[in-house]
Amino acid sequence: MKIVVCAKYALDVAELKISSGKPVLEGARRKVSDIDKNAVEAAISIKEKYGGIIKVLCFGPISAKEGLKELLAMGADEAYLIEDPSEGMLDTAATVEALALAIQKMDGFDLILCGEATIDGYTSQVGPRLAERLKVPQITYVRSIKIDGNNVIAERDLEDVYQTVKVPMPLLITVTREINTPRIPNLMAILKASKKPITIWKIEDLGLSKDKLEQISSLHTLSLEGFTVERKRIIIKDKPVDEAVQELISYLLKEKVLGV
Amino acid sequence: MEIELFSIFYMIGMAIAVVGGGIRVWNWISSFPISESYKVITDIVKSAFSTFFSKKICYIIKGLFLGIFTKAKLRSSNISNGFFKVAFIIAYLLLIIAYHIKVENIPQLKSFPIYISFFIAPFADFYFLSKTSIESFTIADAFFGFIHDFFALIIISYLLFMIYKRVIRRVHLKINFEDIFCDAIIILWFVSKLMAETSTIIAFNIHSSIAKYWFFSYALSTMLKNLNLPWLTLYHILWNISGLFLGVLIASIPFTKLWHIIVGPIQILRRYSIGEKPIVISFGKKLSKPFDLRKLLETESFEVKIGIKTIKDMSWRQRISLEPCIRCGRCQDSCPAYAAGRELSPMEVVLNLNSSLKLIFISDILNFMAHVAKWLNFKNYISSLSEKSEKLLLLNGKLKDETVWSCTTCGACVAICPVDISNFEPLIERRRFLVTEGKLDSIKMDILKNLIEKSNPYGMPISDRDLWMKNLSVKTLKENPNPEYLYWVGCSSSYDKRNQNIAKSMVNILNKAGVNFVVLGLEERCCGDTLRRMGDEGRFQELALANIEVLKSYNVKKIITHCPHCYNTLKNEYKEFGGDFEVIHHSEFLLNLLKMGKIKLIKVIEEETLYHDPCYLGRYNGIYDAPRILLQMISNLKVKEFEKHHVNSFCCGGGGGNVWYEVPEKEKMSVLRIKEAEKIGVNLISVACPYCITMLEDALKTKGLEGKIKIKDIAETLSEVIGE
Amino acid sequence: MGLEGNYKGIMVYSEDIDTLFELISKSRELANQIQTDVSAILLGDRIEIIPNELAAYGVDKVYMVENPQLKGLIAEACAESISIIINRVKPEALFIGATKRGKELAPKIAEKLKTGCVSECVSLDIDKAKRDFIMKRIIFGGKVVSTHTIVKRPIIATIPPRIFEKKRIEGRAAQVIKIDLEIPSSKFEILEVKNKVVSGKKIEEASIVICGGRGLKQKEDFKLLDELANVLKGQVGCTRPIAADRGWFTEWIGLSGKKIKPNLYITVGISGAIQHVAGVRGAKVIVSINKDPEAPIFSESDYGIVGDLYKVIPALIEHLKKIK
Structure with a gap:
C-alpha cells in the first residue's frame, strides 16, 4: 500500500507572541501541526497491519526539514519537502497545486492522509481541495480506519452522528485528533532517521513558478491583528447570588460559549 | 593415613559448591563475549587480590565491620542487632583462620599435602584431642580450644536469635524455608561439632587440665560421661555427622542466600572503594550512561542497546550487585511506595531479578540443546527450544510496568541496605527500555x-x-554578562504560581545581600532530571x-539553585557531559550569607518548625545541617524532627x-508524611524543595489541614524575616 | 478581475436550516448595500423545507435540486451540484454554513471553480467602492484576527453557526427554481450512522465541561454538577484528588489525567494547582466558582464568582433554565 501523508510545518501558536497589536512572526517557533502527526500515526498503524510504504510530504520553509525528520523517526519511510518561495503568503489553492503536482511526480498512491486542519491557520481546506484536485473521493473527520480489500472502511465524526462509510481506494482521508495518540519517537529513532534522505523540491522542479502560484492564490490578507489572550479575571464578589449569577450569564452570552 | 569420611563429605560439598558457584559466575558473564567475560573474572580476582594485598584491606575492614556497624547505628534504633552481626562475622572469620593454623600444627597430619589438609582443618580436633598428652600440650593449643568453643557459641547464639526473630517475633517477613534452613544448617554444623568434641573427650577420657579449655564441650562431657554409651563408636559417627552437615552447608552456599558470604564483601568493597559515606546513597545521584x-x-552509529528487556541486558556489575540480598526486608520497610500501598517492594524487585538471574544458565542450556537439535537435524525441537530459552529471560512478569513506575527514586532502600544493593537501578533501566x-x-x-x-x-x-520575574529587579545574563553567580530557577518555580514565590523570595534575599547574580530567563530549560x-x-x-552549551557560552562558573533535583543533576550529572560548574544549594548559600552578616534579620520567626529532608538534598547529597542551622538562626524555637529524618x-x-x-x-x-507532622503538632513545615511543597500542600488539602499547617521553603521564611 | 463584472448576487447554502436562515439574513443585509439578489440552494434526495420559509429571511431565489444521488449529502455530489448551479447563475459570493459538512464542501467547490475560500468567518463586510468582500477570521489559536479579501469571483466563505442573527422580514416571496442534474453515482457508501450520545461522549470532545474539586463535600453533591451539565449540554469531570484520593470517579482532568480544550470550562470548588491548570490551558473561557477569594484559580479564570457553590450552582441552573 502506498500512503502519502501531507504535513504542515506550522507555527507553534502556543509560543506566538503579540507585540504592539501584531503577531511576531519573524523567528517564531514552528512545529509539525499536531493533527498531521495523528495522520502519520494512522499511516504507521495501517502499515503495521497491511504493509506498505509511507511518504510524508510538506510544502513549507526549508526549516521544515526538522519537522520531517521527526516524522521519519516516527516511522515514515520517505520525506519530501517542497520549498515554499513565498514565506507562507500563498493560500490553500496554491498549496494544494504544489502538493498535487508533487504527488503526481511520485509513483502513484492508494491513500492520502491529512490532518483535519492545521493548528495555525485552521482552514480545514487542504484535504478536500487536494482530493478534488486529484479527482479522488474524500473521507473527512475520520476517527478510525480499517482496510477491507480494496476498500477503506472509516468512521467519521460529524456534529451529531458517527458515520461509517466504505470507499474504494485510491482516496484521501482527513483524520481527527481522536483517531490515535501519536507516538513520540525516542532520540535514537530521530538520530537514525536523520540518515534517511529528505527529498527537497523547488517549485520549478514541479513545473511551477512563483508567479504562477501567486496567480492561483486568490486570497489576500489585508491585516493581522493580534491580541494577548490573558485570562480576563473578572471576579464577581460581594454580590447577592442571583445578581452574581445573572452577571456571569450575561458575560457568557457575550462570549457565545453557552451554546444558545 | 586414610582420609576420613567427614573430610570426604566436606570435599563433596566443596565440589558441589564449586560447580554451583561456577554456574552463578556463568550467570554473571553469559552473553558477554569471551574476551569481556575473561575481563570480568580477572577484574574481580584482581581487585580481590589487590585489595587483600594493599592498603585497601582497610576498606574491607571498614566496610565489613564499621560499615555494617555504622549503617546499623544510622538506620536502626536497635544497634545490638548490628553489633551481633559484626560479632558473628568476626567470630566466623577468626575461627576459620584458627582451624587452618591448628591443622598445620598437628604432627601426624604432616604427611597430607596442603590441599588435603585444607579439608581436614575443620576437623583438626578429631586428630588432636585423641592423640594429645599433657606433656605436649601447649598454651597455643589451650588458646585454640578456648576460642573454638567461644566463637562457636557466639555463632550458635546469633543464629538462634535470628530464628527467634523470624519464627517467634516474626520481625521481618513470612517464615521462609530457605531462611530457616540457612540458619539451621550452620547451627547443626556447630552443634554436631561440639557434640563430636564432647564425645571425643569422653571416649578418650581426656584429662580435665586439657579438656577444660574446650569449656563448653568439657562441661557437656562432665554431664554426659556417666551415660553408658559406646562412646568409642559414637565419637566417630558424630564427627562424620558433623562432616556431613559441613558438606551440606558448603554445598548450599551457591544455591541459597548464603551466597551473600561471597558476593556481599565484593559489593561493600565497591562502595568503599568509591569512597561514599553511609549518610548518602551509593547509587542514584549519577545514573549510568549507556551511551x-x-x-x-x-x-553516526546509533545502534545502542538501552534498558533491560531481558535479564541478560543487565551488565555484569548490575547482575552481581543484586546477588548479596539476604531478604532482610529493611528496604521494604523503608520504602515509601510500599508504605503507600503501591505495587512495589524494593526487596521483591531484587528477589525477582535474582530468580531471573538463575534462569540464565537454564536458558543457555536450552539454547545449547537447540543448537544440538539443529546439528542433529531434529527440526521439531529447534524452534521450541530456542523459544523457551528466550522466554525464560524476559522480564515482563518479573518487573511489572506498575512496579517500575511506582518508584520515586527516593533512595531510602539503597541507603538502608546492609549489602549496598541498588534496588531501584533495575527500575530505571526498565523505564529506559519502556521508553525506547x-x-x-x-x-x-x-x-x-x-x-x-x-x-x-x-x-x-x-x-x-x-513571566515570574515580571516587575522584579532581576537581570538576565544578556543584560549583565559578568555576574558572580547564576541563579538557576528550575521549571517548577518558573511556571507554578505557588512555587514562583520561592524564586521571588530568593531574588529578594539575593538583592538585599547585594549578591551580583543573574538568571537565564528564556534561555533556561529543564535540567533534565525528570x-x-x-x-x-x-x-x-x-x-x-x-x-551546558548555553552556560558555557556565558562563561558561567557558579550556580545557585533552590531545587534539589536541579542541584543534583547540575552538580553530579552534568560533569560527564562537559559541564563542570560549582553548584551551590540555596540552603548552604543562604546560611553563608547569614553567617557573614550580609543580611539583617528584622524579626525572628516565633513558630515551631518541623524540617523535612528532601531526598535529593539529604540522602543524595548529604546536605542535612545547613537548612536546619539556617532555620535555627532565624527562629526563637528549636527545629523539630520528623520521626523519620536525615538519611531515613x-x-x-x-x-x-x-x-x-x-x-x-x-x-x-x-x-x-503529613499525618506524621500532625502527630508531632506543628504549624509550620519547612522544606527545601519545590516538589515537596507541591506534594505536601496537596496532602494538607486532602487532610483538611489548610490554614492549620503551613508549608514553606526555607527561602520564603528567610525572605519574610528580612523584610521586602 | 476582468471576468468579475459578470458575477452578481449572493448565494448561500447550508444543510443546517438555522444556519441557513442566519446566512440568508446576513446576505440580505450585504446585498442591500450593493443592490443585488440573495439566492439559496437546497439539496437533497427529498427536500422537506418549504422554499417560501426561506423568503421570510430575505431570499429572492431558491435553487432546488432533488436527486437520489444527494441522499446522505455526500460532499462530492453536493459540490458537483453547487458548482453546476454557480456556473449557471454566476453569483459573486457563495456563503456556506461552517458545519463539518459545510467545511468539507466549500474547499471542494472552491477547487472546482479555481477560486479562493475563507474558512469560518466571524465577520463579513463589503467595500462598496471596490465591491469587495472583507472577511475576518480568528487564527493562530485565537491570538490573531486576520482580515481577507478574495480577488477572484465568486468568493467563497464558510460561516459558523450562531455568528449572525436570523431576522425575519415579513411579506416577501421567493422564486423557486427546480434544477434537474445529472450527478454521477458515487463510490462513497454510507454503511452506518450512529447518534452521538451526549453522556457517552468523551470528555475531551465536549465543548462545555464542568469540573468539581475538593470544595464538593460528598459524592452526591456531583448531582448538582450533573444537573448543570444537563442544562448546558455539557459534561462533568473532577480533579485528581476527587478521583485518585477519594476514589469517587476513575478519571480526572489535569496534567496527570485528561487534558481538555472545551469552549467553556467551569470549575467548581477547585483551588487551581498548576497540575490541574496546565491540563485545561486550552479552554477558551474559564469560569470559576470558589468561596476563597484568594484561590489561585481566579487568576487563571476569565470570570469567577466568589461564593458558596451550594448556593451559586442552583441559582445558575435556575437562571440558565430561564434563558434556554
Missing part, C-alpha cells in the same frame, strides 16, 4: 512530549518561562548538552517523575 550522545553523533519501545501510557507520553517540545514538564510555552529518571536517556543528554527521611512522593503522574496506591506518601 554518549556526542560520540554517537560523531560516529514507546510502551508508555498517554499521560507519561505527554510529560515526555512536554519536556521535549517545551523544555518543561507542564507543557507551558517556552516563551512564558520568564527525563533521565523517567528513562528517556537520549533526550536527557540532548537537554543537558544544550544547557520519608519521600514526599514527587521524585522520579512521580509528581507528574499517578500510580494506584492506598494512601499517598505525602499524606503519610
Whole structure:
C-alpha cells in the first residue's frame, strides 16, 4: 500500500507572541501541526497491519526539514519537502497545486492522509481541495480506519452522528485528533532517521513558478491583528447570588460559549 | 593415613559448591563475549587480590565491620542487632583462620599435602584431642580450644536469635524455608561439632587440665560421661555427622542466600572503594550512561542497546550487585511506595531479578540443546527450544510496568541496605527500555512530549518561562554578562504560581545581600532530571548538552539553585557531559550569607518548625545541617524532627517523575508524611524543595489541614524575616 | 478581475436550516448595500423545507435540486451540484454554513471553480467602492484576527453557526427554481450512522465541561454538577484528588489525567494547582466558582464568582433554565 501523508510545518501558536497589536512572526517557533502527526500515526498503524510504504510530504520553509525528520523517526519511510518561495503568503489553492503536482511526480498512491486542519491557520481546506484536485473521493473527520480489500472502511465524526462509510481506494482521508495518540519517537529513532534522505523540491522542479502560484492564490490578507489572550479575571464578589449569577450569564452570552 | 569420611563429605560439598558457584559466575558473564567475560573474572580476582594485598584491606575492614556497624547505628534504633552481626562475622572469620593454623600444627597430619589438609582443618580436633598428652600440650593449643568453643557459641547464639526473630517475633517477613534452613544448617554444623568434641573427650577420657579449655564441650562431657554409651563408636559417627552437615552447608552456599558470604564483601568493597559515606546513597545521584550522545553523533552509529528487556541486558556489575540480598526486608520497610500501598517492594524487585538471574544458565542450556537439535537435524525441537530459552529471560512478569513506575527514586532502600544493593537501578533501566519501545501510557507520553517540545514538564510555552520575574529587579545574563553567580530557577518555580514565590523570595534575599547574580530567563530549560529518571536517556543528554552549551557560552562558573533535583543533576550529572560548574544549594548559600552578616534579620520567626529532608538534598547529597542551622538562626524555637529524618527521611512522593503522574496506591506518601507532622503538632513545615511543597500542600488539602499547617521553603521564611 | 463584472448576487447554502436562515439574513443585509439578489440552494434526495420559509429571511431565489444521488449529502455530489448551479447563475459570493459538512464542501467547490475560500468567518463586510468582500477570521489559536479579501469571483466563505442573527422580514416571496442534474453515482457508501450520545461522549470532545474539586463535600453533591451539565449540554469531570484520593470517579482532568480544550470550562470548588491548570490551558473561557477569594484559580479564570457553590450552582441552573 502506498500512503502519502501531507504535513504542515506550522507555527507553534502556543509560543506566538503579540507585540504592539501584531503577531511576531519573524523567528517564531514552528512545529509539525499536531493533527498531521495523528495522520502519520494512522499511516504507521495501517502499515503495521497491511504493509506498505509511507511518504510524508510538506510544502513549507526549508526549516521544515526538522519537522520531517521527526516524522521519519516516527516511522515514515520517505520525506519530501517542497520549498515554499513565498514565506507562507500563498493560500490553500496554491498549496494544494504544489502538493498535487508533487504527488503526481511520485509513483502513484492508494491513500492520502491529512490532518483535519492545521493548528495555525485552521482552514480545514487542504484535504478536500487536494482530493478534488486529484479527482479522488474524500473521507473527512475520520476517527478510525480499517482496510477491507480494496476498500477503506472509516468512521467519521460529524456534529451529531458517527458515520461509517466504505470507499474504494485510491482516496484521501482527513483524520481527527481522536483517531490515535501519536507516538513520540525516542532520540535514537530521530538520530537514525536523520540518515534517511529528505527529498527537497523547488517549485520549478514541479513545473511551477512563483508567479504562477501567486496567480492561483486568490486570497489576500489585508491585516493581522493580534491580541494577548490573558485570562480576563473578572471576579464577581460581594454580590447577592442571583445578581452574581445573572452577571456571569450575561458575560457568557457575550462570549457565545453557552451554546444558545 | 586414610582420609576420613567427614573430610570426604566436606570435599563433596566443596565440589558441589564449586560447580554451583561456577554456574552463578556463568550467570554473571553469559552473553558477554569471551574476551569481556575473561575481563570480568580477572577484574574481580584482581581487585580481590589487590585489595587483600594493599592498603585497601582497610576498606574491607571498614566496610565489613564499621560499615555494617555504622549503617546499623544510622538506620536502626536497635544497634545490638548490628553489633551481633559484626560479632558473628568476626567470630566466623577468626575461627576459620584458627582451624587452618591448628591443622598445620598437628604432627601426624604432616604427611597430607596442603590441599588435603585444607579439608581436614575443620576437623583438626578429631586428630588432636585423641592423640594429645599433657606433656605436649601447649598454651597455643589451650588458646585454640578456648576460642573454638567461644566463637562457636557466639555463632550458635546469633543464629538462634535470628530464628527467634523470624519464627517467634516474626520481625521481618513470612517464615521462609530457605531462611530457616540457612540458619539451621550452620547451627547443626556447630552443634554436631561440639557434640563430636564432647564425645571425643569422653571416649578418650581426656584429662580435665586439657579438656577444660574446650569449656563448653568439657562441661557437656562432665554431664554426659556417666551415660553408658559406646562412646568409642559414637565419637566417630558424630564427627562424620558433623562432616556431613559441613558438606551440606558448603554445598548450599551457591544455591541459597548464603551466597551473600561471597558476593556481599565484593559489593561493600565497591562502595568503599568509591569512597561514599553511609549518610548518602551509593547509587542514584549519577545514573549510568549507556551511551554518549556526542560520540554517537560523531560516529553516526546509533545502534545502542538501552534498558533491560531481558535479564541478560543487565551488565555484569548490575547482575552481581543484586546477588548479596539476604531478604532482610529493611528496604521494604523503608520504602515509601510500599508504605503507600503501591505495587512495589524494593526487596521483591531484587528477589525477582535474582530468580531471573538463575534462569540464565537454564536458558543457555536450552539454547545449547537447540543448537544440538539443529546439528542433529531434529527440526521439531529447534524452534521450541530456542523459544523457551528466550522466554525464560524476559522480564515482563518479573518487573511489572506498575512496579517500575511506582518508584520515586527516593533512595531510602539503597541507603538502608546492609549489602549496598541498588534496588531501584533495575527500575530505571526498565523505564529506559519502556521508553525506547514507546510502551508508555498517554499521560507519561505527554510529560515526555512536554519536556521535549517545551523544555518543561507542564507543557507551558517556552516563551512564558520568564513571566515570574515580571516587575522584579532581576537581570538576565544578556543584560549583565559578568555576574558572580547564576541563579538557576528550575521549571517548577518558573511556571507554578505557588512555587514562583520561592524564586521571588530568593531574588529578594539575593538583592538585599547585594549578591551580583543573574538568571537565564528564556534561555533556561529543564535540567533534565525528570527525563533521565523517567528513562528517556537520549533526550536527557540532548537537554543537558544544550544547557551546558548555553552556560558555557556565558562563561558561567557558579550556580545557585533552590531545587534539589536541579542541584543534583547540575552538580553530579552534568560533569560527564562537559559541564563542570560549582553548584551551590540555596540552603548552604543562604546560611553563608547569614553567617557573614550580609543580611539583617528584622524579626525572628516565633513558630515551631518541623524540617523535612528532601531526598535529593539529604540522602543524595548529604546536605542535612545547613537548612536546619539556617532555620535555627532565624527562629526563637528549636527545629523539630520528623520521626523519620536525615538519611531515613520519608519521600514526599514527587521524585522520579512521580509528581507528574499517578500510580494506584492506598494512601499517598505525602499524606503519610503529613499525618506524621500532625502527630508531632506543628504549624509550620519547612522544606527545601519545590516538589515537596507541591506534594505536601496537596496532602494538607486532602487532610483538611489548610490554614492549620503551613508549608514553606526555607527561602520564603528567610525572605519574610528580612523584610521586602 | 476582468471576468468579475459578470458575477452578481449572493448565494448561500447550508444543510443546517438555522444556519441557513442566519446566512440568508446576513446576505440580505450585504446585498442591500450593493443592490443585488440573495439566492439559496437546497439539496437533497427529498427536500422537506418549504422554499417560501426561506423568503421570510430575505431570499429572492431558491435553487432546488432533488436527486437520489444527494441522499446522505455526500460532499462530492453536493459540490458537483453547487458548482453546476454557480456556473449557471454566476453569483459573486457563495456563503456556506461552517458545519463539518459545510467545511468539507466549500474547499471542494472552491477547487472546482479555481477560486479562493475563507474558512469560518466571524465577520463579513463589503467595500462598496471596490465591491469587495472583507472577511475576518480568528487564527493562530485565537491570538490573531486576520482580515481577507478574495480577488477572484465568486468568493467563497464558510460561516459558523450562531455568528449572525436570523431576522425575519415579513411579506416577501421567493422564486423557486427546480434544477434537474445529472450527478454521477458515487463510490462513497454510507454503511452506518450512529447518534452521538451526549453522556457517552468523551470528555475531551465536549465543548462545555464542568469540573468539581475538593470544595464538593460528598459524592452526591456531583448531582448538582450533573444537573448543570444537563442544562448546558455539557459534561462533568473532577480533579485528581476527587478521583485518585477519594476514589469517587476513575478519571480526572489535569496534567496527570485528561487534558481538555472545551469552549467553556467551569470549575467548581477547585483551588487551581498548576497540575490541574496546565491540563485545561486550552479552554477558551474559564469560569470559576470558589468561596476563597484568594484561590489561585481566579487568576487563571476569565470570570469567577466568589461564593458558596451550594448556593451559586442552583441559582445558575435556575437562571440558565430561564434563558434556554
